[in-house]
Structures are given as C-alpha cells and as structure tokens.
Amino acid sequence: MDIEKVNSMDFREFVDxxxxxxxxxxxxxxxxxxxxxxxNLEDLEKHFFAFIDALPLSGQEGILRCHPDLAGPELQRGxxxxxxxxxxxxxxxxxxxxxxxxxxxxxxxxxxxxxxFPFVLAARLSDREAVPRELARRLRCxxxxxxxxxxxxxxxxxxxxLADLLGSDxxxx
Amino acid sequence: MDIEKVNSMDFREFVDxxxxxxxxxxxxxxxxxxxxxxxNLEDLEKHFFAFIDALPLSGQEGILRCHPDLAGPELQRGxxxxxxxxxxxxxxxxxxxxxxxxxxxxxxxxxxxxxxFPFVLAARLSDREAVPRELARRLRCxxxxxxxxxxxxxxxxxxxxLADLLGSDxxxx
Numbered sequence: 082m083d084i085e086k087v088n089s090m091d092f093r094e095f096v097d098x099x100x101x102x103x104x105x106x107x108x109x110x111x112x113x114x115x116x117x118x119x120x121n122l123e124d125l126e127k128h129f130f131a132f133i134d135a136l137p138l139s140g141q142e143g144i145l146r147c148h149p150d151l152a153g154p155e156l157q158r159g160x161x162x163x164x165x166x167x168x169x170x171x172x173x174x175x176x177x178x179x180x181x182x183x184x185x186x187x188x189x190x191x192x193x194x195x196x197x198f199p200f201v202l203a204a205r206l207s208d209r210e211a212v213p214r215e216l217a218r219r220l221r222c223x224x225x226x227x228x229x230x231x232x233x234x235x236x237x238x239x240x241x242x243l244a245d246l247l248g249s250d251x252x253x254x
Numbered sequence: 255m256d257i258e259k260v261n262s263m264d265f266r267e268f269v270d271x272x273x274x275x276x277x278x279x280x281x282x283x284x285x286x287x288x289x290x291x292x293x294n295l296e297d298l299e300k301h302f303f304a305f306i307d308a309l310p311l312s313g314q315e316g317i318l319r320c321h322p323d324l325a326g327p328e329l330q331r332g333x334x335x336x337x338x339x340x341x342x343x344x345x346x347x348x349x350x351x352x353x354x355x356x357x358x359x360x361x362x363x364x365x366x367x368x369x370x371f372p373f374v375l376a377a378r379l380s381d382r383e384a385v386p387r388e389l390a391r392r393l394r395c396x397x398x399x400x401x402x403x404x405x406x407x408x409x410x411x412x413x414x415x416l417a418d419l420l421g422s423d424x425x426x427x
Contacts, residue, residue, distance in 0.1 A: 092319045092366075092370065092371065093319075096320070106280075107278060107279075107320055108279045108313070108316045108320055110316075111315070111318075112309075112310075112312040112313045112315065112316030114315075115312035115370070116312065132310075136285075137305075137308060138288070139285040139288035139289065139305070140281070140285045140305070142284070143282065143286075143287075146265045146266075146284035146287065147269070147284050193265075197287075197288070
C-alpha cells in the first residue's frame, strides 16, 4: 500500500484499516486521520506516536489497559484481536506447559497489582523463554520508568503492525 | 450499582462495564480508572467529560469518527454495539421506509463530506421524524459550532449510558 492510497481513504476506511495499530484504540487512528495528507509512511507513524505522547498520563495508562494479558485466558479462548492472536501465537505462547502458564499468570497478576496496568511487550520481538524473564525484571522497576518502557513497547507493536499493513519498505524496529 | 462497587473494580472489570460509555472508545474508560476513587456518580461522569474536553481537536473528532451512522447499514445488519443497536431501534430507525432510509443515507453522506466526521445525535432523545430534520439543520452550521454540538451529543449519550449502568438515581439529561 503506498501513501497515495492511504491519503485517498475516507475516515471509515482509514479506521477499518488502521484502527488496531494501537491495540483496541480505534480512537487514535480516527484522530490521526485529521492530519492527512501524510507525506510518507514515516510521517503517518509520526502522527500516531505524537498523538500518544500528547495524551495526559491517565490516557497513556488507558492505552496500556486496553491491552490483553500475554498468555492470558483470551489467548486460549481465541478471543484476542486477530493481531494479538497472531503475535502471541508467533512468540510460542500457545504452546506453554501448564507450569509456564501458571508462572506467567502469577507474574501478570503481581505486575497489574503493582502498576495498575497490564504487562505490555512486543511479543514478536520476544519468545516464550524471554517473556517471563522480562516480566520478572520489569516488575522490579520504578513506576515512572516502567510506564515509559511500556509505552515504548506500544510503539514497537504499532510500528510492526504498520509495517504489516504498508509493506516491507517500512523499516521494522 | 453504588459508588463503592464502582470504586472496588479492578481496571479489567471497570473497562468491561464502562468501556462503551463513549462509543467504541474503551481507552476513555481505561483512562478514567486512574482517577478513582470517585466520590459519587456525578464525579465519575465528570471525569469522563473532563478527559474528552482535554483532548486536542483531532482527538474529539476521533471520538465522533468512532460512532456509527444513524440508520446506516450496520443497524440493518445488526453489527452495531449493543448500546447503539438499542438506542437506534428505540428511536424507530429500524422501521423506516425505503424512501426515508435513502433520504437519511444521502444526508449522512453530505454531512460526512462536509465535516469529516459522522452525524452524532442522542437517538434516545429523538425519533424517526426528528432525526432527518435535525441532520438537515446541522448540515448548514459552521464547522466549529457543529463540532461543539456533536460533542454535546456524545456527552448526552454517555450520560444516558451511565444512567443505565448506575441506576435511576442518576439524573438523565
């Protein structure tokens, strides 16, 4: 898909295509449409990230809270968004042993109790061994630092999803 | 539901219950959770509206763009959110004649071409005769004035949905 095609979309089509670049936050794609025309694909991405960065702290936490758990019950039930389902499956999170699943559920619960938002990680850049290790590490971080790390992961996920939609010319993180 | 119950919810439960107070914008409920505890039901509503009012213009337009058309194809297909389906059906928009549907589709298209967002109206406070009349009237407004009118309608819809969730003590608009 080239940038002329993106710039020609009405807002319904744009939200249909880009509505889940930020997980379960079509509002963000719907807001970014106001900034068209986009000069190129990086410019489109820049507007997604600028909108996120301009949100108040509660809004950034809100984005995180719209993300599902990694290896949570929704993955097993198949009720994730198609993007999340693909990403988590690709990282091998469908094939965990019962003990691994239990360990992750316990870490997820401790993380959420501590920070008030779920653990967010670009699963496609990770794997089933790294996920619990990274979760345990980030669980020990300070809240402000952890919010910033988590928002960086949101952007990595968004960049990978944009790259899928826009073709391989778009550099991956 | 009383305010103690609301204040006891973790963010998953809160987003499940309040995620569609603002149509297809669970991000907003997820952000509002940061402001708990709420002193009463009006206080909860105040935080929803304050978050909306603090968004940049593009974000407010984004909220509008997450709304479906009134009497559009999604209503006939039954693919609206349950809240929208109920509201539009209750206003009699399922029972339009072919000519009335065509007229509304034409007005909706003109409105969207003019303003870059869909016509938003609290359908429960309207009916099948008033909807096209109001649409035709607002089509003639200036853009800034129309955005403000539309955001007031978003808040009326939100207030009615909160009232449904929280019980009849909560005054309706």
